[in-house]
Amino acid sequence: MIRINMFSEADSVKGQGVGSAYNELMRLMRRELVDDFYVTVNRYGKSDLTHYHTINPTYFANSFSPSRGRKIGYVHFLPETLEGSIKLPNFAKKVFYKYVIDFYDRMDQIVVVNPMFIDKLANYGIDPEKVKYIPNFVSKEEFYEQTQEEKNAFRNKLGIPLNKFVVFGDGQVQERKGVADFAKLAQANPDIQFIWAGGFSFGMITDGYDRLKELVNNPPKNLKFTGIVDRNELVNYLNIADLFLLPSYDELFPMSVLEAFSSNTPVLLRDLELYKAIIDGYYVQGRGFAELNAQIKNLSKHPELLAKYKLLSKKASEQYSEENLAKIWHEFYMSQYEIGKKLGQIK
Structure with missing residues (x-):
């Protein structure tokens, strides 16, 4: 052996x-x-x-x-x-x-x-x-699509109406992850519930700590920062999300995207060259704030598009x-x- x-x-x-x-x-x-x-x-x-x-x-x-x-x-x-x-x-x-x-x-x-x-x-x-x-x-035993009853129960636990469109993102709160843009997108879409799961894993040496800490303490009304969430709890957030959004400026192969795919959640990402070699075709993209904002508005009004990218997430999860x-x-x-x-x- x-x-x-x-x-x-x-x-x-x-x-x-x-x-x-x-x-x-x-x-x-x-x-x-x-x-x-x-x-x-x-x-x-x-x-x-x-x-x-x-x-x-x-x-x-x-x-x-x-x-x-x-x-x-x-x-x-x-x-x-x-x-x-x-x-x-x-x-x-x-x-x-x-x-x-x-x-x-x-x-x-x-x-x-x-x-x-x-x-x-x-x-x-x-x-x-x-x-x-x-x-x-990622393992399908850890990240999977829950039943509608389970999804509804978690929405009720968080106080989110069942018909409310939810955009979810997760990762460390830092400049590279595009958290400031995530908050700006929440401000531009007051009728949509935004949730970010993650915290300051590197504490005060986090790049942009003071500005981001102020944002976390005083977010837009429709944006909830959960802090660091145990990984076994993330599957609940991914299942109540109509759309997973990661507006990072730089990544290698983010586990959070694979976790969203595995949960059959549609994915919206910033248009990065790094993604093209690994997950091209499985997600919606936007080059900057304006395009990301337009994609959110479009997807929130067209359930048939969400259904398309839900199937693509499932397909991607089978590959990985x-x-x-x-x-x-x-x-x-x-x-x-x-x-x-x-x-x-x-x-």
Whole structure:
């Protein structure tokens, strides 16, 4: 049996997509792939494969141990995708960004969740031949379409009329996520209920913290900020939503979009080049505030369009299903084991 150790602090801070992606993979490994892989977490003993999910300095140090076997790094962000997320002094930013790339370069193999990041990593001097694209996924057991009775019960719990159009978004409250635009869209559509689930996972170093904190404390009347919501509760919000909206300015492969797809909720996104390689055709898009606003108004008045994108969400969820990704991860880990044996990384 192949020994895989996961080094991760991905779920130490609530409300991050990195943690959601890590938990989905761990669930997959322990439920679907237990026959071939023995998985441990944050163990310092001997492993055949060591998979680093976060870039902690202690992990970088232990990557020099020959006991790590073949080292695999998970790329959930690049320096440019941190812009608009956290605010650091220029000196600290340069040091941290260099460290991020040094960590990735230290790995024997890298996994990216968006194929467009292969070229971006190459621009940092990392060999594209050691980069593999494997998309994120979510389990249908966690995110699914509920019955109408369940949807109505949760609306009643929140005090939202059954006939009220609901736009839902989730993620960390930060500049990069387009939360300010989300609030502006709420102001432009006073007859629609807007809900944002998420909080300040990085606290006061969140980029734009003061301005966003003021917005969260004094939102438009038709916008509710829930704060950080447990992942098992998100399915309730996604099911009462007529439309999922993520107006982010930069993303890799947001788990929140996959969770919306899996719940069969229609999706509206800002028009980003990064999405085209992975989910093009499954969602409604808008280039900026005006187009996003026009799409909301149009969709709220045309249920037949919502029905179309509801079906497309279901189709997308089948492509990024747990079953499909189980096969991909199994093949990946097996191939990494064979490469490690051939190169003498695994004794």
